[in-house]
Amino acid sequence: MFRRQADGLDLIGAVKTLDVLILDEADRLLDLGFEASINTILGYLPKQRRTGLFSATQTQEVENLLRAGLRNPVRITVKEKGVAATSTQKTPTRLQNYYLVCKPDEKFNYLVSFLRQKKKEKHLVFFSTCACVEYYGKALETFVKNVKVMSIHGKMKHKRNRIFTEFRKLESGILVCTDVMARGIDIPEVNWVLQYDPPSNASAFVHRCGRTARIGNQGNALVFLLPMEESYVNFLSINQKCPLQEMDDFKCTVDHLPKLQTMAKSDRAMFERGMKAFVSYVQAYSKHECNLIFRVKDLDFCALAxxxxxxxxxxxxxxxxxxxxxxxxxxxxxDSIPYKDKNREKQRQKMLLERKQKQDGESRKNFAKNKSWSKQKVKKEKKKKMALKRKHEEGSDIDDEDLNELLHDTRLLKKLKKGKITEEEFEKRLTTAGRSEGGSDASE
Incomplete structure (x- = not known):
């Protein structure tokens, strides 16, 4: 916008009287690679101004920006009322932070059981990828009855605002989401923030939790961890000053996975969502910033599947x-699993038919290539006979028996070309030791 002066937009002139500059989610702006752009923008702004940078998690990169763009910077840390200034906990005391350790093939069962027990409350359920949101969002619509289940992720362009606005108005419900909802979002009276997948970086954990226990309200957060990930609890306590307590009194006895498999068997869309979700989860896991704890080589892929x-x-x-x-x-x-959507299935069948026709065409071509092998053999035999014939004409010592064999094979070749005999018959007669058949060929 600063550079669009040719369009009649004189932003540079407009900011000459700027008094206050605010950068919200300052640490994330740098994470996303906007540092150079922000520094360029700062160059257009008047030096005499007040600048504020806001974030629930401040990093060293923000300190660097302070040195680059501000004079006499002052760091202000906001503490909640009644908490000692020496307290190092970053999350509010009104927020109860829990973790639950469960095996990969038990995780979904625990999630469904938890949501069923708290149907009248409002939940945000965080997943690591858009594909996981698509898959588990659809699954929860089936497994948690009489509850509004909505899904939102970064690849939704036009529906996001509508879904967000609708969910804000709900008294209870479930919003399945990615980290697109982790920052800068205010949803009233969220009771639980459930982190089905731990976030890719530690600061995002604090921001996710910050969607609940807002403006003096009580709130709860729960992160699901695999047995190999349990050391993440200590890491958060040290790295993010965010203590967690184990939810060890919650039990789950119902296995919902067979029903989820049945859904995949009856609808191709669900089957494909599950496959994409698995692949995206593993790929995201391999890129986790805290890779000393989240190691893809330690994953039990069978239990995960x-x-x-x-x-x-x-x-x-x-x-x-x-x-x-x-x-x-x-x-x-x-391949036989159909789409429930009849139009999609009709399109798929059309595509399969086209693919089959293409394969049949390629098979015919391959058959023709195979056929040419025998033709090459025939060609060699013909070449050999022609050489013998030339030798005979040149007065070589070829005898009458060889000449008869030559005539016999030449007649066979003509019959093959006219389709009077098959390749198999041609091969058989060509290799016959006796020449009695040759006599009959001559008589014919």
Whole structure:
């Protein structure tokens, strides 16, 4: 906008009287690679101004920006009333922070059971990827009845505002989301923030929790951890000054995964969502910033696939060379699974037909290539006979028996070309030791 002077927009002139500059979510602006742009913008602004940078998590990069763009910077830390100034806890005391350790193939069961027990409350459920939101959002619509379940992620362009506005007005419900909802979002009276997948960086954990216990209200947050991830609790306590307590009194006895598999078997859209979600989860896991705790090589892929209720293991580089003996694929031809949406299924069948016709065409071409092998053999035989004939004409010592054999093979070749005999018959007669058949050929 500063550079669009040719369009009649004189922003540079307009900011000459600027008094206050605010950068919200300052640490994230730098994470996203906007540092150079922000520094350029600062160059257009008057030096005499008041500047405020706001974030729930301040980093060293923000300190660097302070030195680059401000004079005499002062750091102000906001504490809640009644808490000692020496307290190092970053999250408010009104926020109860819990963690739950469960195996990969138990995670979804715990989530469903938890949401069913708290139907009258308002929940944000965070996942690591858009594909996971698409998959589990649809699943929860089926498993948590009589509750409004909505989904939102960064790839939604036009629906996001409508979904967000609608969810804000609800007294109870479930919003399945990615970190697009982790910052700068105010939703009234959120009771629980559930982190089904821990975030890719530690500061995002604090921001996610910050969607509840806002403006003096009580709130709760729960993160689901795999057994190998339990050391993340100590890491958050030290790195983010965010203590967690274990939710060890919550039990789950119902297995919902067979029903989720049935959904995948009856609707191709659900089957494909599950496969994409699994792949995206593994890829996101491999890029986790805290890779000393979240190590993709330590994942139990078989248990993870069962937890996603997959019908079969997908093909992806991260799984190459792994042992999947503990995963039993469903005895079903996944290509035969139809879409519930009749128009999509009609389109798919049309595509399959076109693909089959193309393959048939390629098969015919391949058959023609195979056929040419025998033709090449015939060509060699013909060449050989022609050489013998030339030798005979040149007065070589070829005898009458060889000449008869030559005539016999030439007649066979003519019959093959006219389609009077098959290639198999041609081969058989060509290799026959006796020449009695040759006599009959001559008589014919």
């Amino acid at each position: 069962r937890g996603f209720a997959l019908l079969k293991m997908p093909r992806m580089p991260e799984l190459r060379g792994k042992d999947f003996s503990d995963f039993v694929p469903m005895p079903i031809d996944t």
